[in-house]
Amino acid sequence: QVQLVQSGAEVKKPGSSVKVSCKASGGTFSTYAISWVRQAPGQGLEWMGGIIPIFTTANYAQKFQGRVTITADKSTNTAYMELSSLRSEDTAVYYCASHGSSNWFDPWGQGTLVTVSS
Amino acid sequence: AIRMTQSPSSFSASTGDRVTITCRASQGISSYLAWYQQKPGKAPKLLIYAASTLQSGVPSRFSGSGSGTDFTLTISCLQSEDFATYYCQQYYSYPPLTFGGGTKVEIK
Numbered sequence: 734q735v736q737l738v739q740s741g742a743e744v745k746k747p748g749s750s751v752k753v754s755c756k757a758s759g760g761t762f763s764t765y766a767i768s769w770v771r772q773a774p775g776q777g778l779e780w781m782g783g784i785i786p787i788f789t790t791a792n793y794a795q796k797f798q799g800r801v802t803i804t805a806d807k808s809t810n811t812a813y814m815e816l817s818s819l820r821s822e823d824t825a826v827y828y829c830a831s832h833g834s835s836n837w838f839d840p841w842g843q844g845t846l847v848t849v850s851s
Numbered sequence: 852a853i854r855m856t857q858s859p860s861s862f863s864a865s866t867g868d869r870v871t872i873t874c875r876a877s878q879g880i881s882s883y884l885a886w887y888q889q890k891p892g893k894a895p896k897l898l899i900y901a902a903s904t905l906q907s908g909v910p911s912r913f914s915g916s917g918s919g920t921d922f923t924l925t926i927s928c929l930q931s932e933d934f935a936t937y938y939c940q941q942y943y944s945y946p947p948l949t950f951g952g953g954t955k956v957e958i959k
Contacts, residue, residue, distance in 0.1 A: 768948065778887075778895065778938055778950040792946040795852075828894055836942035837885035839906065841894035 735760040735831050737767075737842035744848045750817040753845045755829030757810045763787035766832050767812040769803060771825040772844075783832070784812060819849045853877050853944050857937075857951035863959040868929045872954045874922040874939035882918045883943035889953075890935045898937075899924065926956075934958055 740754040755767060768783030782793035786805035793801055802815045812829060827845045830838035854877035864870050874884065882902040887895035897906045899915040902922055912927040926933055939951040 770950075777953045778889075778940075780946075780948045780950065783946070783948075794947045830894075832942075835900070836883075836945050836948060837897060837900040837940065838887070838895070839897040839900075841896075844894055 735765070735840060737829050737831060737840060739827075739829060739842040739845045742846040742848070744850065745819050747820055747849055747851055749819050750815060751819060751847050752813055752815040753827050753829075753847070755812045755814075755842050757812070757831070760831075762805075762810040763807050766836070767803075767805065768830050768832060768838065769801075769814040770828045770830055770838070770841075772828070773822070773825040776825075781814065781827075786812070816847075819847075821849050823847065824849045852947050853880060853941050853949055855939055855941055855949050855951040857939060857954050859954060860952060861955035861957060863957045864929055865959045866929055866931055870926045870929055870956060872924045872937055872956075874917075874924070874951050876920045876922075876941055876943075879919045880941045880943035883941055884915075884917070884922050885940045885942065886913075886915055886924045887938045887940065888933075888935045889938065895938060929956075 736758045738756050745751050763786045766783050766785045769781040781797050782803045784791040784803045791803040805812045829842040856875045858873045884902045886899040889895040903915045914925045936953045936955045938953050
């Protein structure tokens with residue numbers, strides 16, 4: 734059974750970048766996809782993008798194209814999400830979630846709070 | 852992108868009630884729909900996939916139905932631990948994967 738553990742909370746300045754990690758244990762990391770979903774305070778869930786480590790190529794939501802980079806390191810079973818040009822509206826909890834070819838999310842990481850503030 | 856619309860956005864109910872949440876897709880998605888439960892400060896939890904298949908370990912009071920554009924999540928007998936926010940998600944079209952706006956079930 735796959736388990737996902739994310740890196741800790743971050744506080745960033747506007748205009749900077751943040752990189753959040755998601756370490757997987759159990760399962761075969763390379764063969765299932767990892768997506769990133771964010772949730773702004775009091776708001777709903779928003780898919781940002783995903784990657785299948787064995788293929789290395791990521792897909793992104795149009796809203797985040799050019800600002801987000803999702804990567805995976807097969808040697809450490811870790812996926813990463815880097816978001817650049819941060820603004821206050823990027824303050825949110827960022828989740829990683831695993832999904833197979835059917836693309837429903839299970840399980841999820843515990844979430845990482847990213848706060849963007851000057 | 853396929854747009855998912857949930858209704859209502861929130862409502863109050865009592866323990867023991869039968870409750871139904873609706874999710875509508877902007878275009879047909881066959882049965883490629885999942886439901887999640889989220890409690891405050893926690894990650895979402897998968898309840899149902901393929902519109903009506905209960906995830907392992909999920910109580911049988913939860914059920915899902917629908918296909919095409921209209922879907923429902925029903926809780927047959929609301930328990931105290933069911934007060935939470937529920938989200939639908941389509942996976943017919945990828946990318947992107949899209950969620951409904953959520954339905955908050957509150958205690959009356």
